[in-house]
Amino acid sequence: MTFEATSLDQDSGAAPRTVAARTLAAIRWVALAGQVVTLLIVHVGLGFPLPLALALAIVAASAVLNLTLLRRRPGRDRLNEREAAFYLGFDILQLTALLFVTGGLGNPFALLLLAPVTVSATILTRRSTINLCLAALVCATVLAFAHLPLPWAAEDFQLPAIYTAGLWAALVVALVFNAAYAWWVAEEARRISAALSATQAALARQQRLAAVGALAAAAAHELGSPLSTIAVVARELVRDLPPDSDVAEDARLLLSESQRCRDILASLARRSEPDTHSSFAEVPFDALVEQAAEPHQRDGIAVIIESHGPDGAPISARPPTVRPTPELLHGLGSIVQNAVQFATATVEVTVSWDDTDALSVEVEDDGPGFATSVLSRLGEPYVSTRTGRDGHMGLGVFIARTLLERTGAEVGFANRSDGGARVDVRWSNGIRLETPR
Structure with a gap:
């Protein structure tokens, strides 16, 4: 039994990545401020004779680029991935130049080469992050061999080569x-x-369908009266006019068509009745499960719905009543649908409840069961037991589980000892529903 995606067909990693220009500029301003403060503390406070003018010129170059960024992209403009990667790549080069004039890898602040790569990893794609990481590795390697010396107190002091190699290796790792x-x-x-967006989209679709059903029922009710009037007038015309009159023939046609309209509207009202009252009317819990499973029954697969108490004991309490909300109907319906899809001949749905408000629905099928490799991860987004024909991403179980958990349910997945899959949906403290707005 497998759950298919219902509303998302694109992997999140394939979506285009954009970055707010103001956000990236703010991060860079913080980095530049830290560089200036560090240079001043080391040069003025600690008395190290750094090439301050050259170092500040390197910082100023990055500041000019940041001002250019804000000028070109004011307000809430966003940078595409290539632009963001360019600015982060420039930051790596700027840090490399700054470290070059301040001791190379012997400078404790060489670890700041991690910063642009980390920012890229959080906002850009894997390809851009790999490219920036390689650029940082090349720069670190260059700094290990080429840099201006730090102004140590001992004029001829140099870090041992093995220590520099260790610094380089640590930075690479x-x-x-x-x-x-x-x-x-x-x-x-x-x-x-x-995946959560897909869940919200699925729920919104169910709510829209409920709204359409309510509209159809309202239209059927409102149009019923004028159609009845038309039918009465047409019937009187048929009765009063000569049978062979052309007008009488038109009146009979009008009468039959008005009756046809009334039948269509009555059918719409019956079809939309469950959704129409989904937010207000309450139905017995076992009836709700039957309502959720009914659209997914198909020829060749027997869907058997039974009700009993804990451990198969007879039920003494009357079934609790609940509102058939989209969360319950779509969540339970999705589980039954997938059980039917992968069952060989039978799907058993067991409904139980007791006097303590505890309810449960157990769906079992006689299909191949869940793949053991993903059984422990079922319920996570993009986890599927097979590759779907339509390229689904394994969101169906995530959507069903999320919708049911919104009502206070706990959803568990297992394989039956005699073959097939089992899904347990349990409400230990009753079903929790949001008040309809």
């Missing part, structure tokens, strides 16, 4: 690990965000 970890965490957050 930190660059790679920090970039990979930051990118992975940020990408996971983006994927979760995209």
